[in-house]
Amino acid sequence: MGAFGTDKESSINAMVQYFGSVRALTHLSEEEVNIISIHSVYELLHRLSDKYGEAFKNEVFQKDGKNLRDDITIAINGIFTEQTNIMKTMMESGDIITLFPVFPGGG
Amino acid sequence: MYAYTGKILYVDLTTGRYKTDTFTEEFARAYIGGTGFGIKTLIDNIEPGLDPFDPQNPLIFAVGATSATMVPCTASKFGIFAKSPATNLLGEAYSTGQWGAELRMAGYDIVVIKGRAPKPSYLWIDDESVQIRNASQLWGKTTWDTEQLIRDELGDQNIRVSAIGPAGENLVRLACLINDHFRAAGRTGLGAVAGSKNLKAVAVRGTHDVYVAEPEGLKEFCKDLYERAKGPATAKYRTLGTPANILIMNAQAAMPTRNYQSASFEGAEKVSGENLNEHYVTKIQGCSACPCRCEHIAEVKEGPFKNSIARMEYEPMMAFGPYCGVDDMGAVIKAKQYCDLYGVDAIGTGIVIGFAMECYEKKLISKEDTGGLELEFGNGAAMVDMVRKIALREDIGNLLAEGVKRASQKIGQGSEHFAMHIKGLEMTGYDIRGLKTAALGYAVSRRGADHQRSGSYSWDLSGKVDRFKAEPGRGKLVMGDEDLYCVIDSMIICKFTRTIWKVYDDIAKVYSLVTGIPMTPADMEKAGERISNLARLFNIREGMTREDDSIPERIKTDPIPSGIAKGSVTTQQDLDIMLDGYYEARGWTKAGVPTKAKLDELGLEAYADIIGKE
Amino acid sequence: MARYKFVSLDIDKCVGCRVCEYICSLEKNKSFNPNRSRIRMVRIYPHTNASLNCRLCEDAPCVTACPRKALTQSEENGVIAVNDALCDGCGWCIKACDFGAIFIDSKRVARTCDLCSTRESGPACIEWCPEKALELTTTDILSQKARLSAVQRLVKSADESKLGEEHAQK
Numbered sequence: 026m027g028a029f030g031t032d033k034e035s036s037i038n039a040m041v042q043y044f045g046s047v048r049a050l051t052h053l054s055e056e057e058v059n060i061i062s063i064h065s066v067y068e069l070l071h072r073l074s075d076k077y078g079e080a081f082k083n084e085v086f087q088k089d090g091k092n093l094r095d096d097i098t099i100a101i102n103g104i105f106t107e108q109t110n111i112m113k114t115m116m117e118s119g120d121i122i123t124l125f126p127v128f129p130g131g132g
Numbered sequence: 133m134y135a136y137t138g139k140i141l142y143v144d145l146t147t148g149r150y151k152t153d154t155f156t157e158e159f160a161r162a163y164i165g166g167t168g169f170g171i172k173t174l175i176d177n178i179e180p181g182l183d184p185f186d187p188q189n190p191l192i193f194a195v196g197a198t199s200a201t202m203v204p205c206t207a208s209k210f211g212i213f214a215k216s217p218a219t220n221l222l223g224e225a226y227s228t229g230q231w232g233a234e235l236r237m238a239g240y241d242i243v244v245i246k247g248r249a250p251k252p253s254y255l256w257i258d259d260e261s262v263q264i265r266n267a268s269q270l271w272g273k274t275t276w277d278t279e280q281l282i283r284d285e286l287g288d289q290n291i292r293v294s295a296i297g298p299a300g301e302n303l304v305r306l307a308c309l310i311n312d313h314f315r316a317a318g319r320t321g322l323g324a325v326a327g328s329k330n331l332k333a334v335a336v337r338g339t340h341d342v343y344v345a346e347p348e349g350l351k352e353f354c355k356d357l358y359e360r361a362k363g364p365a366t367a368k369y370r371t372l373g374t375p376a377n378i379l380i381m382n383a384q385a386a387m388p389t390r391n392y393q394s395a396s397f398e399g400a401e402k403v404s405g406e407n408l409n410e411h412y413v414t415k416i417q418g419c420s421a422c423p424c425r426c427e428h429i430a431e432v433k434e435g436p437f438k439n440s441i442a443r444m445e446y447e448p449m450m451a452f453g454p455y456c457g458v459d460d461m462g463a464v465i466k467a468k469q470y471c472d473l474y475g476v477d478a479i480g481t482g483i484v485i486g487f488a489m490e491c492y493e494k495k496l497i498s499k500e501d502t503g504g505l506e507l508e509f510g511n512g513a514a515m516v517d518m519v520r521k522i523a524l525r526e527d528i529g530n531l532l533a534e535g536v537k538r539a540s541q542k543i544g545q546g547s548e549h550f551a552m553h554i555k556g557l558e559m560t561g562y563d564i565r566g567l568k569t570a571a572l573g574y575a576v577s578r579r580g581a582d583h584q585r586s587g588s589y590s591w592d593l594s595g596k597v598d599r600f601k602a603e604p605g606r607g608k609l610v611m612g613d614e615d616l617y618c619v620i621d622s623m624i625i626c627k628f629t630r631t632i633w634k635v636y637d638d639i640a641k642v643y644s645l646v647t648g649i650p651m652t653p654a655d656m657e658k659a660g661e662r663i664s665n666l667a668r669l670f671n672i673r674e675g676m677t678r679e680d681d682s683i684p685e686r687i688k689t690d691p692i693p694s695g696i697a698k699g700s701v702t703t704q705q706d707l708d709i710m711l712d713g714y715y716e717a718r719g720w721t722k723a724g725v726p727t728k729a730k731l732d733e734l735g736l737e738a739y740a741d742i743i744g745k746e
Numbered sequence: 747m748a749r750y751k752f753v754s755l756d757i758d759k760c761v762g763c764r765v766c767e768y769i770c771s772l773e774k775n776k777s778f779n780p781n782r783s784r785i786r787m788v789r790i791y792p793h794t795n796a797s798l799n800c801r802l803c804e805d806a807p808c809v810t811a812c813p814r815k816a817l818t819q820s821e822e823n824g825v826i827a828v829n830d831a832l833c834d835g836c837g838w839c840i841k842a843c844d845f846g847a848i849f850i851d852s853k854r855v856a857r858t859c860d861l862c863s864t865r866e867s868g869p870a871c872i873e874w875c876p877e878k879a880l881e882l883t884t885t886d887i888l889s890q891k892a893r894l895s896a897v898q899r900l901v902k903s904a905d906e907s908k909l910g911e912e913h914a915q916k
Contacts, residue, residue, distance in 0.1 A: 042383075045377070045379070045380050045405070046367060048406070049372055049406075083364035084368070094364075095594070096365075096590075098594045098595045103696040105593075105594075125593070126368050128369075128374050128376070128377055201768070202765065202769060202772065207764070233780075237779065237780075237781070276791075314792075341771075341779045342777055342779060343777045351772070358874070358876065362876055414792075414793065416761065417761040417762050417763075418761040418763035418764075420764050421765055423763065423876035425761040429793045
């Protein structure tokens with residue numbers, strides 16, 4: 026499939042950054058992802074869920090597995106993207122996708 | 133009444149007398165508990181314009197509607213209320229642990245303490261027995277020692293104690309009350325109010341049964357709630373917890389650093405939640421009737437701060453880490469522990485020390501003032517020592533103990549520009565230059581700079597609104613948040629489980645199952661609005677105006693220097709746009725005063741004289 | 747009998763949340779009152795938490811100690827039963843119990859864990875514990891687990907030292 030792991034020759038790669046509870050599951054603060062066959066951010070999140078399993082999926086998606094949780098923010102190149110736009114946004118080589126869980130309460 | 137005891141305990145420390153009174157179902161339905169009970173009791177039991185250290189300032193404890201029941205994350209929560217020595221406005225603070233449930237089981241939902249004891253005393257509530265006991269042997273002791281000594285004296289290790297430390301005794305305006313070791317009713321200086329009454333602690337033991345209206349129905353509903361509370365919605369509190377916010381806020385350039393000189397910290401990794409979990413957290417335990425368990429206990433195993441132990445959350449980590457430029461986790465934990473032992477608000481103390489560090493670096497205060505400490509940003513050891521000095525009012529600690537607003541007024545020389553407070557209460561961990569909705573939430577918060585009265589930063593950080601743009605529509609969002617949080621703080625439900633509740637349906641349902649009092653979701657929402665307005669009336673009566681719904685000077689003029697929020701400020705114009713929108717959403721005048729129509733709508737006609745109408 | 751099933755705690759999992767106390771008192775007394783729960787949580791600062799309840803001792807000392815023979819132990823399941831008519835709340839049984847698992851209720855009669863005998867799905871505390879720290883087990887099974895755990899540790903350290911030898915030989 027070649028969808029994961031970087032492919033330096035094709036260099037269609039995006040950088041995914043993880044924070045908080047998602048980082049606790051991936052054990053990585055960031056990774057480069059080959060997006061040659063992944064088009065939208067939404068699709069990317071699904072592929073990452075496949076890779077990291079149920080717990081990761083539950084941190085990102087609601088129980089229906091389709092809609093994003095209210096309390097996770099996705100930033101694309103530092104710009105927060107409204108959740109409905111996540112569904113459509115196409116990625117380009119060099120994009121930085123950041124996953125931020127939001128903590129209501131703050132302590 | 134089910135669940136509610138219906139009883140109010142009035143204690144007069146001057147005369148040593150007490151009496152009990154009852155409240156009606158009507159009162160309960162209108163004000164729910166916790167916040168609602170506290171604010172209503174305060175406004176009806178205090179003369180306006182009183183000095184907060186006057187014996188007639190009532191110190192009020194109130195539990196929530198669902199106190200001492202199995203409703204998730206509610207059993208032990210309670211609130212403390214009085215006129216605040218920090219702001220001269222509404223003072224309120226909330227805590228949890230084990231204390232709150234004990235008060236309900238002792239048979240009281242509200243305790244009102246007035247007067248001043250002739251010598252150091254503590255209040256001992258043991259079911260129907262109420263005593264004012266000698267605390268001379270406790271005066272000067274830490275909060276932890278106080279709890280143990282009271283338990284030993286009275287011979288019961290299950291006694292719950294809410295106590296002040298030396299800071300409260302010294303009338304430090306940042307003083308708090310600590311219960312169950314790691315829990316604080318932290319902000320607005322209520323510890324100093326207790327200290328001014330010569331009241332060292334309130335000890336309580338309760339053995340009565342608490343009955344709910346529909347135990348089977350409640351159990352059934354709780355099965356579902358518990359599942360939700362153990363599930364993905366709250367998973368992040370059980371793993372990294374709020375300390376995860378250090379790296380998150382840092383990446384978003386929203387984390388106050390070096391007294392708001394910037395919004396991200398180069399040492400963030402070292403004082404991150406990830407580092408805390410890996411090297412310092414030894415146990416994550418729970419409060420009463422909580423399926424969530426999120427209390428992160430951290431210990432320092434080596435180095436100059438070895439053996440320090442404290443419960444860590446984002447705010448104190450921010451306040452003693454990036455805010456003071458400190459990247460030594462050991463110092464951060466030690467400073468937090470000192471706050472617990474000496475009884476000062478961790479957030480406010482960090483902010484005041486950060487302010488002092490900027491003063492020191494700008495040579496507005498000297499090494500002589502600090503008692504020999506090199507109080508520079510990044511000096512963790514000096515920061516730790518300064519916590520003590522503030523609690524004990526030593527050297528410049530004596531001035532800093534007055535809070536950042538008064539300290540900057542005394543120091544002058546332009547320091548007021550970077551004294552980070554609103555209404556006299558120190559700022560907290562969100563850089564509102566780049567978070568516009570949060571800026572509004574902070575500006576209008578009834579107890580001063582505060583993220584907990586509305587949690588409005590969520591809108592900005594979730595990408596649901598443009599965090600860099602000020603719009604009138606934010607007013608409606610903040611209003612909705614505030615009213616919901618009034619309900620949550622009246623039930624009292626833990627905000628960390630906020631997302632498991634379908635608002636307001638689930639809350640109204642649980643309320644009726646527990647108390648047997650009919651309550652629709654619309655009623656509940658109205659109660660929240662009522663309580664918000666009552667709080668506003670209290671503050672207006674104490675002299676608050678639209679001008680006080682403000683943001684610190686630095687927020688308006690010094691842009692965030694770097695990161696994705698680079699260049700952000702929130703101007704007065706931004707604020708005015710949002711304030712107008714907020715007042716309009718609330719049905720208040722342009723001056724921020726509730727209208728007569730609004731008061732009538734909410735059943736608050738009795739307070740019409742505050743707004744100057746018949 | 748080492749085969750008596752009782753409610754046992756995995757102390758490493760207990761977080762001191764007291765849900766067991768709330769649900770036990772509701773089950774047995776139809777009210778919330780941790781003081782009347784048959785299982786009790788103990789917290790020792792900073793973070794030691796453990797819930798304790800009746801362990802159905804062989805030849806239960808509480809039964810022997812009772813001056814009025816108000817306590818009896820079932821042959822079938824080891825559960826301690828209290829004859830309310832005979833019990834006068836003297837508390838001698840409390841002294842006899844090594845676990846603080848028996849107490850005198852507000853009605854001045856002794857009470858202890860009865861495994862929720864009238865409850866179809868068994869002990870309520872086990873069902874509700876959010877950490878799954880409680881289970882119904884026997885002392886036989888507990889010994890078995892202890893032995894298994896010991897052997898696993900032994901094998902693990904043997905494996906590790908074996909690696910150490912191989913490493914040294916290289």
